[in-house]
Amino acid sequence: MKKDATTEEKIKEAAKQVFMAKGFAGCSSREISKAAGMNVALVNYYFRSKSQLFKIIFETAMEDFVTSMMTVFSSDQSIENKMRIFIDREFEFLSKHPELPVFIITEMNREEGCSIDHACFFEKIAASGIFNECAQAQAEGKMREINILSLTLLIMSNCQYPIMAKNLMQGIHGISDEDYTSNLLLHKQNVTDMLVNYLFPINSKTTK
Amino acid sequence: MKKDATTEEKIKEAAKQVFMAKGFAGCSSREISKAAGMNVALVNYYFRSKSQLFKIIFETAMEDFVTSMMTVFSSDQSIENKMRIFIDREFEFLSKHPELPVFIITEMNREEGCSIDHACFFEKIAASGIFNECAQAQAEGKMREINILSLTLLIMSNCQYPIMAKNLMQGIHGISDEDYTSNLLLHKQNVTDMLVNYLFPINSKTTK
DNA sequence: AACTATTTTAAACACTTGTTTAAAACATAT
DNA sequence: ATATGTTTTAAACAAGTGTTTAAAATAGTT
Incomplete structure (x- = not known):
């Protein structure tokens, strides 16, 4: 388990790509987490909610x-x-x-x-x-x-x-x-x- | 039960307003049917699917x-x-x-x-x-x-x-x-x- | 009025969604 | 090695989604 910021950054980067392409309503937390290669629960762990990430x-x-x-x-x-x-x-x-x-x-x-x-x-x-x-x-x-x-x-x-x-x-x-x-x-x-x-x-x- | 085109037109008009404001992904069949004052199943009855309506x-x-x-x-x-x-x-x-x-x-x-x-x-x-x-x-x-x-x-x-x-x-x-x-x-x-x-x-x- | 066709309704279904939970895995400190 | 803290995982949860189903309601025909 790495303590550095890699997971958070990976999710942010993936979210940036997906949100920009599809907008807030057009994509799901699962799609973002999949693009980041991370578990979906980490969206909430690191950013508290899809909305906050957005x-x-x-x-x-x-x-x-x-x-x-x-x-x-x-x-x-x-x-x-x-x-x-x-x-x-x-x-x-x-x-x-x-x-x-x-x-x-x-x-x-x-x-x-x-x-x-x-x-x-x-x-x-x-x-x-x-x-x-x-x-x-x-x-x-x-x-x-x-x-x-x-x-x-x-x-x-x-x-x-x-x-x-x-x-x-x-x-x-x-x-x-x-x-x-x-x-x-x-x-x-x-x-x-x-x-x-x-x-x-x-x-x-x-x-x- | 009216046989005229009112229901179909109501749904189309509501769909136009809602889709234009929120896009395809941003609204649901239920939201459209509610805006039309009609039952959600009618979207599929008249238009076969949300996609076809869109x-x-x-x-x-x-x-x-x-x-x-x-x-x-x-x-x-x-x-x-x-x-x-x-x-x-x-x-x-x-x-x-x-x-x-x-x-x-x-x-x-x-x-x-x-x-x-x-x-x-x-x-x-x-x-x-x-x-x-x-x-x-x-x-x-x-x-x-x-x-x-x-x-x-x-x-x-x-x-x-x-x-x-x-x-x-x-x-x-x-x-x-x-x-x-x-x-x-x-x-x-x-x-x-x-x-x-x-x-x-x-x-x-x-x-x- | 009875029969048939059509429209509408409400419930059910299978799936998706954002979120939470608890346990496992890992990292750190003693 | 043990205890504690952090991160990750996978399952569960409640709500929402598009669609289907069957029955009720209505309309049309004889």
């Missing part, structure tokens, strides 16, 4: 989600460069964690999901000052003056939806996984150009 | 989803006007069916969901000729020359994500349902302007 996994996912954005926010760059880098980073991050946006959005839409306190995560974004920075750039005429929610939506829609709707798009266009992935790289350039074009019209003549 | 609901949802787009495709308008109308229609349609995109995307991501034949729905989109029409407009220099998948993604990302990520956005920006809904109307204009700006650069000086 809470931990969800919060870690939110943390990763927010952290993937934060590194750009605090960098010493113009707001336009920040957006360019943000888009690059987001496409790269999501190519490695493709289930993340769907997971977060669907579990936030779930009633029980809403009971998990998300405020701490979102406050980090606000605390980064990125929204103030955007408002400042707008006031100085460096960026199109649209409201901050709309700005967030324009950027995040174009970064996250292509990953989320992969299967839908493959169905509509009849293309393979490989083709979709390679097309995403090209698409990222279109996203960047379009957003720069619209949000930074003064500078956007360089992108045709 | 298949019918999902296919109807796909039909609605595709139909919401098709009316614009076949109209006699310029490709730019079609896109403008498409955006209008999509925002309006999704304001009435906010669970639809998340439902379709998550159930398409589910393993069993992929076994449902979606090809017939997607073929309708291709058969509408809208993709050919876009290619033609691009060849004639009326529209930016980007690949059709990228075009689909740019448009659909900006129409659907704002609805899907409502709870996430409300969390990040700390706003209420009412505020979010009213902001979406403003956002739609930004979406239209941005897309026209990028896809129809020759015509886009009228949108600033």
Whole structure:
């Protein structure tokens, strides 16, 4: 009987994979324990309940989600460069964690999901000052003056939806996984150009 | 005992509400039958199984989803006007069916969901000729020359994500349902302007 | 009204689920 | 080696699940 954290970590890792793929309701404690190669009773021994385990996994996912954005926010760059880098980073991050946006959005839409306190995560974004920075750039005429929610939506829609709707798009266009992935790289350039074009019209003549 | 279709319709309607809100795995036959005010055995009597009922609901949802787009495709308008109308229609349609995109995307991501034949729905989109029409407009220099998948993604990302990520956005920006809904109307204009700006650069000086 | 067909109901069934329990196995301390 | 603490296992438990079954209720036909 090993006293180290291996069992707990194994269950957490398995839970992360299974919960992200199937959501809370879509998988059982037994499925998770089987994926971890551990006895099902250990879910309760280490995490007290399936719900508690889920809470931990969800919060870690939110943390990763927010952290993937934060590194750009605090960098010493113009707001336009920040957006360019943000888009690059987001496409790269999501190519490695493709289930993340769907997971977060669907579990936030779930009633029980809403009971998990998300405020701490979102406050980090606000605390980064990125929204103030955007408002400042707008006031100085460096960026199109649209409201901050709309700005967030324009950027995040174009970064996250292509990953989320992969299967839908493959169905509509009849293309393979490989083709979709390679097309995403090209698409990222279109996203960047379009957003720069619209949000930074003064500078956007360089992108045709 | 009534011989009309009321029972069957009641169960279908209840199933639509519950499946769309919670997905296949997130609700039970008993929950659906309770929502319909009917006995649980009737799910099997009328639809043979929970799975078959789900298949019918999902296919109807796909039909609605595709139909919401098709009316614009076949109209006699310029490709730019079609896109403008498409955006209008999509925002309006999704304001009435906010669970639809998340439902379709998550159930398409589910393993069993992929076994449902979606090809017939997607073929309708291709058969509408809208993709050919876009290619033609691009060849004639009326529209930016980007690949059709990228075009689909740019448009659909900006129409659907704002609805899907409502709870996430409300969390990040700390706003209420009412505020979010009213902001979406403003956002739609930004979406239209941005897309026209990028896809129809020759015509886009009228949108600033 | 009697017979037949259909719909509905409630119980039963076999299985799954999250959780608890108690014992076995292992680790640590003396 | 013994005692104590921790981890793991497997069984048991109560509740939930999708489905089936048989009877009751209703509808339709003669």
